[in-house]
Amino acid sequence: MTSTQRWPDWGWELLQLLLIVSFSQAEELVCRQREDLKNPQLSNDGDIILGGIFSFHSSWKNRQDSYMYKPLPLECTSLNFREFQFAQAMIFAIEEINNSTDLLPGISLGYKMYDTCGSVARSVRVGLALANGNEAVSAPSEEQCTKPAQVQAIIGETTSSVSRAVITVIGPFYIPLVGKSGKYTYDSNCLFDKTKYPSFLRTIPSDYYQSRALAQLVKHFGWTWVGAIRGNDDYGNNGMATFTETAQQLGICLEYSVPFFRTDPPDKIGKIIDIIKASTSKVIVAFLTQMDMDVLIHELSKHNLTGYQWVGSEGWILDSQTAETDRHHLLDGAIGLSIPKAHVSGMREFILNVKSLNSSGHEIFTEFWETLFSCKFKQSESSTGNERECTGHEDLTGVQNGFTDMSLMPIFNNVYKAVYAVAHALHILKKQKKNSKINFHHILQEIKTINFKTKEGDEVYFNQNGDPAAKYEIINWQPTENGIVDFVTVGLYDTSLSADKQLKVQNNSLVWAQNSKQVPVSVCSEKCPPGTRKVLQKGKPVCCYDCIRCAEGEISNTTVLLTAASLFGTFMTVGVAVIFFSHRKSPIVRANNSELSFLLLFSLTLCFLCSLTFIGRPSDWSCMLRHTAFGITFVLCISCVLGKTMVVLMAFRATLPGSNVMKWFGPVQQRLSVLAFTLIQVVICILWLSISPPFPFKNFMGFKDKIILECALGSALGFWAVLGYIGLLAILCFILAFLARKLPDNFNEAKFITFSMLIFCAVWITFIPAYVSSPGKFSVAVEIFAILASSFGLLICIFIPKCYIILLKPEKNTKKNMMGKLYTIIISLQNNLRDSYCKITNTS
Structure with a gap:
């Protein structure tokens, strides 16, 4: 086998790598950049450098990378005037601070601003560039290829995705990132989590x-x-x-x-x-x-x-x-x-002074100028010869576009406040650590606790999450x-x-x-009319439903008539009160204890109104309110009637010779008795609500095919204690009125009180079995009927006869007619006493 066949592919690669390393060690070590890195789009030197991350372009060209070759650099498109305005606002704040003698005196601020084009990938590179510097340098081989950028803080991007990418990169270095806009995330896994992103703050609410x-x-x-x-x-x-x-x-x-x-x-x-x-x-x-x-x-x-x-x-x-x-x-x-409108004096003029951007000397200014004035420079690669030629001295006056619009001044103000927050933190640290080195962590901690006002009076501070209000x-x-x-x-x-x-x-x-001047309507289904109920549409949200007719006995197909009766009783009571007030000096009003009469009319008004709390879908508040309001108002009402009855009895006993009983039942004692009787009921209701209050309840047991929405009593003992106390006072009032019914008087109020208490007791005695045996809405209707019937009984029996005399029989509204036989007895008694006194005088 040949040598090529004996070695696997990875073996040859390893051998090549070893040869390269050996050769490199033989030469002088040189740090080389892997690629040409972009310089900041806008920059200016200073003793302390602030970073800026902006989307000077709003988009980029899409391309399909094959992953076979190294991707080409991102090609940004769509110049964004708004981000240039943000950059100008940042430069304005920096120059204002540099010209100030109060803030960072003797120290100049500089800036380095990068364009991310709204790209997350590019924002990561920008974050690293601001954290450790990436400018290519032509230096001897013994020097590093990069140098620190000296960025002490960064004014953040607009979009949350880019901001999170940047803060992820620079977060471990504790470099403060102060956001200029509100487009950030806030859930537990994102920038709202200060345990993961401790160096993130913003000058606009989350x-x-x-x-x-x-x-x-x-x-x-x-x-x-x-x-x-x-x-x-x-x-x-x-x-x-x-x-x-x-x-x-x-x-x-x-x-x-x-x-x-x-x-x-x-x-x-x-x-x-x-x-x-x-x-x-x-x-x-x-x-x-x-x-x-x-x-x-x-x-x-x-x-x-x-x-x-x-x-x-x-x-x-x-x-x-x-x-x-x-x-x-x-x-x-x-x-x-x-965000609320804001004004920063001098900022508008500075932003519109676009020539100041040319001081950076970078190529983005050329693109910005050409887009702003719709012209082309001769040296521009995109120049076709058909466009107007740029001179570089174009006047912005009369130009109407996104750059000249100042409607986003509130966000410009946020950039302004972000720069000043960093400057104030640096100023404090410089005073505290005159000769000590200031690190990122010191700056971050100081910014978190900063609290100052801008020259326009805006208060700047950050809460525990790094947010303003x-x-x-x-x-x-x-x-x-x-x-x-x-x-x-x-x-x-x-x-x-x-x-x-x-x-x-x-x-x-x-x-x-x-x-249109009318509010648009956007509902999936219209509100169901009375007599129908909702049926959800299959597969759709709960807002979409059909209205089908209710079965017999489920619900009335008309508005509840008891509401009208309640309101009628309320207006009727108010009308009687107006009549009594306008004739308050007449004998019939004065003879029947006008103070208790007005208090009784007030309590009757509350009785009529409390019936409204029984109408409608039960809720926590309505269930607790309906029984307690009913109990307290009715006790107040019966207490007033009881007081009037006792006044009648005491008045007739006071006519007897040598009686001074009225001094024990004067106006003060009458008020105190009403208050005492009512406070007892209030205590009962408070104990009921504290121990086991009424609550909304879905009754599945009443019917097999229906769910009854009702108010469970909570403590049944509390409910019957409230009713029992009302009954006790009503019986006492009835007994006293019955005893006083035949007293000699043409207009004995005890007669009318006796009849009203007879109606009251009859209504509530029949209420108990009807309430217990009535299910669902019928039990509520029974209770409302009992409240209204007893209230109408008191109103009609006690006050209507008096209104009849006041309005239709004014000749009977005299002191003599009111007193009747008692008046004759009193006059006769006075005459006898006068005759006896005269005889004694003559004898002397």
Whole structure:
């Protein structure tokens, strides 16, 4: 066998490697770069260098790598003016700090800014470049091929996928990455996890709060059936996951949720178009970046998909470049969330001073200038000779494009605050460690505890998760007469407020899709009318159902009439109170203890209203409220009647010679007695609710084919104690009124109280067996009927006769007529006493 046949292939490779190593050792060791590495797109020297990661290009050319050869460098496309604005905002903050005598005096800040094109792979290389430097150097062989970049902190990228890639690379070095936008992830496995990503901070709230706010916004307008398009990256996928979870809790269903990325092939985008066309929902929630949204709108315009109400995330809702892309006005009336508006004096003028970007001397400026002014330089490779030639002295005045638009000033402000947060941390560390070396870990710890105000008064600080407080403005796209979209603030969402006050929307100032003033309707199924019930549609979400007629005895096919009776009783009681108040100085009102009369009318009003708590689907609060409210209000009512009865008895005893009983039952004692009787019932109710309160209950035992929704009593002893105490007071009141029914008086109130208590006791005695034997809704109806019947009995028996005299028989509303025989007795007694007094005087 030949030598070639005896050696395996790997043997020859090993032999070659050994020969190369031996030869290399014979020569002087030289570090060689494997490839040409890109320099920063924008840079400037300084004593301390800050890194910047921006997507100066929003996309790149797709190609199919065969893995047979080394892939070619990424070819970026679609120049993104927005990212140049972010870069300018960063440079503005750095130059402002360098010109300051208060912050980092004697120390200059520099910067190195790289373009990632929104690519995760490229962002990893950029992160490594900023961490250890990658500029090629022409140096003697004894020097290293690279030198440290001296980057003390990095102002982060916009998209979450890129940010996570960068922080994964630089995280072990504890280099602070301060994010400038909210498009970051927040679940336990991503950037929200500070044990995995301790060096990540941001100057804008986590999108976790934005997702929840979007769901609450959708719920606010009654949209329960919506479609969703999400960015196929961490920002879109995780944002939509939180939105979906919150939406389900709020009773909102998603008809579809499809991913989209700006580099998707046409056939995939076509499938999204087909899904939208086939859908029945009229609201689309778009959790996308501005770059993705621009591409999507361009595709939707080709199919003229109008009539949809768009709900947007912070990524695109306030972007005028997206509005310019929407030439067919598909997004008119869109509503969404944006970080609050901000203003930084001098920043707008600095950003528009584009010539300052030329100081970097890099080739990206040429592309930027040509795109900005739609011209070509002579030396440009892409120049065809048909375009206008660039002079380099073009004037930006009059140019209208994405770069001249300042609608994203709030995000520019976040870049500004991020740079200042790093500068303040460095300033403090320089004062604390004058001669000591400052490492990344020191800077990171100081940034986490920083708290300062910018020159505009904005407070900058980070919580334990490295986030600021979450606050959003609600933006509405309102088209103007000249076709330009006006971004109008129509509300606010603030997580620092209580849950019921976090969302505020000015509904009357909103414009909807197709310039409509009416809120769009987007539901899978309309609300079932009375007399029908829901039946879920097979294979569809719970928001989709059919309405079928209820079986006999299940539910009324009309609105519950007891509600009308309750409201009628309430208005009737209020009317009587108005009559009594307007005639409060008349004898009939004054003779029957006006103070207790008004308190009784107030308690009767509460009795009528408490019956409303028994109507509707049982809930935790309604079950606890209905019985306790009923028990307390009725005790207050009976206590007032009892007080009036005792006043009648005491009044007649007080007419006897030498009696001073009324001093023991004056107005103060009357109030205290009512309060004492009512407090006993309040204590009983508190004990009931504390030990074993009522609760919603699904009764499966009453019927084989029905589930009865009702309120379980919890503690039956508590329920019967409440009823028993009311019954005890009612019986006592009845006995006292019965004893006083024949007292000599033309208008003896005890007669009417006796009759009202007779009705009251009769109603509640018949209530007990009817309540026990009635299932489901009938037991509730029986209890409501008992409340209303007894309330009407008290109102009619005690007050209607008096109203009859006040309104129709005013001639009987006199003091003499009210007193009757008692009045004659009192006058006769007074005359006899006067005669006796006169005889004694004459004798003296």
